[in-house]
Amino acid sequence: MNAPVPGLAPTTYIGQDTPRANARRLLAGRGQYVDDLRLPRELHAAFVRSPHAHARITRLDLSPARKSRGVFWCGTGADVARAVSPWVATLTHFKGMKSAPQYAVAVDRATWQGEAVAVIVAQTRAQAEDAAQLVEVEYEPLPAVTDMETALDAATPVIHPDLGDNLAFTRGVDTGGVADVFAAAHLVVEDTFRFGRHTGVCLEPRAITADYNPSENQLTVYLANQAPHMMRDIFAKHLDIPEANVRVIARDVGGSFGIKVHVYPDEMAIVGVAKLLGRPIRYSADRLESMSTDIHAREHRVRAKMGVDRDGRITAIEIDDLTGIGPYSVYPRTSAVEGNQVVNLTGAAYDFRHYVANLRVVFQNKTPTCQYRAVGHPIAMAVAEGLVDHAAQKLGIDPAEFRRRNLIADDNYPYTSASGMKFEALSHHACLDKLLALMDYPALRAEQKALRARGIHRGIGLAALIEVTNPSAAFYGVGGARISSQDGCTLRLEPTGWVTAQTGVTEQGQGTEAMIAQVVASAVGIPVEHVRVITGDTDTGPYGGGTWASRGAGIGGEAALLAGRELKANILALAGVILNRDAAGLDLRRAQIVDAATGEPVLPLAEAARIGQYRPDTLPREFQPQLSVTRQFGQRDWPFVFTNGIQASYVEVDPDTGFVKLLKHWMVEDCGTIINPLLVDEQLRGGIAQGIGAALWEEVLYDADGNLKNGTLADYLVPMAAEMPDMVLGHVETPTRSSELGAKGAGEAGTAGAPGAVMNAINDALLPFNARVTEMPFTPERLLRALGKIA
Amino acid sequence: MKAPPFAYRRASSVADACALLDAHGGSARILAGGQSLIPSLNLRLSQPELLIDISQLAELRGIRVSATEMIIGALTRHADIERSAEVRARFPALADAARQIAHPAIRNRGTIGGSIALADPAAEWPAAALAFDMRFTAVSTQGERSIAATEFFKGLYETALLPGEVLRSIHVPLPAAAQRAAFGELTRRSGDYAIAGAFVTASVTGGWLGGTRAAFFGVATRPLLAARAMRALDGSAGDAAAVAAARAHLEADLDPIADLYNSRATKLHLAGVLLARLVARLAAPGG
Known part of the structure; x- marks a missing residue:
């Protein structure tokens, strides 16, 4: 035999740290955000916004503004309503849910402080703001509903009288006989948890440029958004333009976190005014x-209790969740989802059968709330994890050991939770073991004990978690929302042998494009640098849901994998015809057609692509090379593909000041197949930081009249780098069998678990003081009060 | 948000700035580092007709030391103070404080004179001025005058500066050999305005405190000397009993007011914790 020719081995980028192609561009300041765009004849808008939480508009005079320098047009709610029809945000699978018609600009009545009551269009933004100051509005203040605890009281005014009361949605779960189980429990622990209302705070604010072309009845909207196809459908419906004539373009988007996946009335107004003015x-x-x-989230009060048997096994959980969502349910995803998730997810990492949950979602005169990163998860996890630590402490069982006894066993899948959630395969115990090893748990406990003796009060907090990812149509589609649960990927082989990929999932800075490029390069068999990814244009890309609910990699990635495999098969078929060989004996590796058995290169991909594009005349007449492919994927095996993980927080509490110092944070999680470890770790770290924000700093404050008290970043405290602890991350990989790729989502697990972990760490530190905190954020004042240092 | 329209003049000298102030009455504002003024314009919280930009006046910037005092030009950036070897050597507490002002980008632009003239009750420099018994020189077309820090801070954003006056320099008496100083503040995040902050100075002789000055910021509508608490500390060794006695006076001395996140009780408690910690540092051997 001849000496073997050095062959090319199959290679994959799946699981490899691969730098993202767009990072250099963004860091160089060459991003194309909506605000970077300039269109000929464009005008700028500013809004007049209600200073009252609830008020009737008794007079609105635009004439002084119309005379202001540079002003082109001014309009009221009624003017804008000529172009934009109102909407009601309910979904049919939330039985009994109600909300009121909402207009792009308030008509007759404002229902939260900040709701737009008039829009000004001028040559510059400054001119529009100057004119907005001149608009004369007379308000008749109405009683504001701000406290969700009294929102349903008979004495409280009803915000929308036509609805009868302030109850937007209610849901109960009762597995039956739960009261008996509590009565028989060895121990019952109870807590009331409160969660501060907060918001997403994107670096790039919401931004829109709308361009209507009357000659073709064509609307183009440049929008900082996560779900362009959803918005296209909505613009078409509410502006009465054929959907095919609406184009939504979301180029670079500077952070979203769920903020940019909703219908905002002011954005609808901009589109409407663009149509009115042309x-x-x-x-x-x-x-x-x-x-x-921007949507707010997370204002919840949860009363919760947990029953435990003599062996420290959870027997029952009961929760009562009350949440305030502002004056309207947010379109089209609704504001019932967060509370619904709390009901679905509380305690669902644990193996227990008896569960009662009651949810009430109430209207109030505050900014509307809706889905924000890790929707409902941080609340559900903190409630369960708080109860778990409480029970472990009362029983004198180490919190790690208590979790070992109660987390669903790794060989007990598929498993259906007491709340009805179906789990394909989770790895709680593998993650727990890895976490305890990573943090050297026994040594940390010993350090804690030694320091406590010296008056240094440190605490260790654990928080197990699950995360909803890769949703099927169960999330929105079944309720009638026109939000795609599938996504597509279109690949085009260029004559150079490079591949252009278009995907329905979108990029907001998390690296979606890098992820898609890795999958495509691996599936086709080309260097990742030879893949160019285009996202966020409804005119050119495949139809899809976009990026939310941690679905980008699991849904969009799978579509890319399927498309890549098909393109590769098409390329090999072409190569087989060119080479007059059986395509089954060929492979494509590193942009070379190779002999599959030996890896010996037999034809450069670029040559095959050149022939396929320019010289099909040299091919047999009956063979037409197919050099563009599209594949779609929707996850259909499970309502959601759950992930799991566990976090640990190590903090030091200063009992004199009530200050909490974050010392370290650990997380082990299982998102199935990891495509890009760097990007997954960034998601975990960023998510943890956002979760820590909830635990320690973030809360939108209102006074009793519904006035927003902290509208600047000097007063609304987001987590910042200096306070962030080192984060040590680990992974367990349990691929989902619902897709070939096996990837689950990773975008929200950090946020889901961090608040509970920090809470438990603080309470662990406070143990010697017999003090306990359950109201987030854990401000110095709340700790001082728990410690009895202040009244 | 965009600022409302305003006119802009770059002053060619301090005298020019004073003349412009006189010519425009109360409708003009001095622009120094701009770190408070520009945000307030962009939020449309203030609408001056004219900004008089003094930021390029080199004569107002710099730190020098005479036989009796350190003189800091009003335009001296927080970062200049933070990095000054002279300040670090003679007033380490001021150098420490400079580093706690907001974030580096703000310290690179914001000025000590701007901070004092604005008199934000949560700012570090006004309280430092009280604790170190500083004096300020103000100039106008009428001439110049010296104002004691103790006479300067009148109320919320209210100072003894008269219309037409520009703050020119800050004068810090050089410390006697026995003088010690300590600075501390409690912020939830680095760079935030403090929930409570304080400078404590005293001469420490043989372990005994004398001439104690304790100036607080972030607790009331203006920076305040805690006069009763100071007296309770004088003549003591800064021991627990003396500190407890001093803390008992803080409510009367400071009359704290709540902020967004902290009640009066929390403010008072934290001011007391801070006082105890700073006195402990002063009284510590070698402190």
Whole structure:
């Protein structure tokens, strides 16, 4: 035999740290955000916003503003309603859910402080703001409903009288006989947990430029958004334009966290005014507007109890969740999802059968709330994890050991939780073991004990978690929302042998494009640098849901994998015809057609692509090379593909000041197949930081009249780098069998678990003081009160 | 948000700035580092007709030391103070404080004179001025005058500066050999305005405190000397009993007011914790 020719081995980028192609561009300041766009004849908009939480508009005079320098047009709610029809945000699978018609700009009545009551269009934004100051509005203040605890009281005014009461949605779960189980429990622990209302705070605020072309009845909207196809459907419906004539373009988006996946009335107004005027209209929310009009989230009060048997096994959990969502359910995903998730997810990492949950979702005169990163998870996890630590402490069982006894066993899948959630395969115990090893748990406990003797009070907090990812149509589609649960990927082989990929999932800075490029390069068999990814254009890309609910890699990645495999098969078929060989004996590796058995290169991909594009005349007449492919994927095996993980927080509490110092944070999680470890770890770290924000700093404050008290970043405290602890990360990989790729989502697990972990760490530190905190954020004042240092 | 329209003049000298102030009455504002003024314009919280930019006046910037005092030009950046070897050697507490002002980008632009003239009750420099018994020189077309820090801070954003006056320099008496000083503040995140902050100075002789000055910021509508608490500390060794006695006076001395996140009770408690910690540092051997 001849000496073997050095062959090319199959290679994959799946699981490899691969730098993202767009990072250099963004760092160089060459991003194309909506605000970077300039269109001929464009005008700028500013809004007049209600200073009252609830008020009737008794007079609105635009004439002084119309005379102001540079002003082109001014309009009221009624003017904008000529172009934009109102909407009601309910979904049919939330039985009994109700909300009221919402207009793009308030008509007759404002229902939260910050709601737009008029829109000004001028040559510059400054001119529009100057004119907005001149608009004369007379308000008749109405009683504001702010406290969710009294929102349903008979004495409380009903915000929308037509609805009868302030109850937007209620849901109960009862597995039956739970009271008996509690009565028989060896121990019952109870707590009331409170969660501060907060918001997403994107670096890039919401931004839009809308351009309507009357000659073709064509609308183009440049939008900082996560779900362009959803928005296209909505613009078409509410502006009465054929959907095919609506194009939504979301180029670079500077962070989203769920903030940019909703219908915002001011954005609808911009689109409507663009249609009315036939000129491009642009608008960006400033920070104050962001704080008062971006969706808020997480204002919950949860009363919870847990029953435990003599052996420290959980027997029952009962929760009562009350949440306030502002005056309207947010379109089209609704504001019932967060509370619904709390019901679905509380305690669902644990093996127990008896569960009662009651949820009430109430209207109030505050900024509307909706889905924000890790929707409902941080609340559900903190409630369960708080109860778990409480029970472990009462029983004198180490918190890690208590979890070992109660987490669903790794060989007990598929498993259906007491709340009805179906789990394909989770790895709680493998993650727990890895976490305890990573943090050297026994040594840390010993250090804690030694320091406590010296008056240094440190605490260790654990928080197990699950995360909803890769949703099927169960999330929205079944309820009638026109939000795609599938996604597509279109691949085009260029004559150079490079591949252009278009995907329905979108990029907001998390590295979606890098992930898609890795999958495509691996599936086709080309260097990742030879893949160019295009996202966020409804005119050119495949139809899909976009990026939310940690679905980008699991859904969009799978579509890319399927498309890549098909393109590769098509390329090999072409190569087989060119080479007059059986395609089954060929493979494509590193941009070379190779002999599959030996890896010996037989034809450069670029040559095959050249022939396929320019010289099909040299091919047999009956063979047409197929050099573009599209594949779609929707996850259909499970309502959601759950992931799991566990976090640990190590903190030091200063009992004199009530200050909490974060010393270290650990997380082990299982998102199935990891495509890009760097990106997954960034998601975990960023998610943890956002979860820590909830635990220690973030809360939107209102006074009793519904006035927003902290509308700037000097007063609304987001987590910042200096306070972040080192984060040590580990992984367990349990691929989902619902896809070939096996990837689950990783975007929200950090946020889901961090608040509970920090809470438990603080309470662990406070043990010697017999003090306990359950109201987030854990401000110095709340700790001092728990410690009895202040009244 | 965009600022409302305003006119802009770059002053060619301090005299020019004073003349411009006189010519425009109360409708003009001095622009120094701009770190408070520009945000307030962009939020449309203030709408001056004219900004008089003094930021390029080199004569107002710099730190020098005479036989009796350190003189800091009003335009001296927080970062200049933070990095000054002279300040670090003679007033380490001021160098420490400079590093706690907001974030580096703000310290690179914001000025000590701007901070004092604005008199934000949560700012470090006004309280430092009280603790170190500083004096300020103000100039106008009428001439110049010296104002004691103790006479300067009148109320919320209210100072003894008269219309037409520009703050020119800050004068810090050089410390006697026995003088010690300590600075501390409690912030939830680095760079935030403090929930409570304080400078404590005293001469420490044989372990005994004398001439104690304790100036607080972030607790009331203006920086305050805690006069009763100071007296309770004088003549003591800064021991637990003396500190407890001093803390008991803080409510009357400071009359704290709540902020967004902290009640009066929390403010008072934290001011007391801070006082105890700073006195402990002063009284410590070698402190």
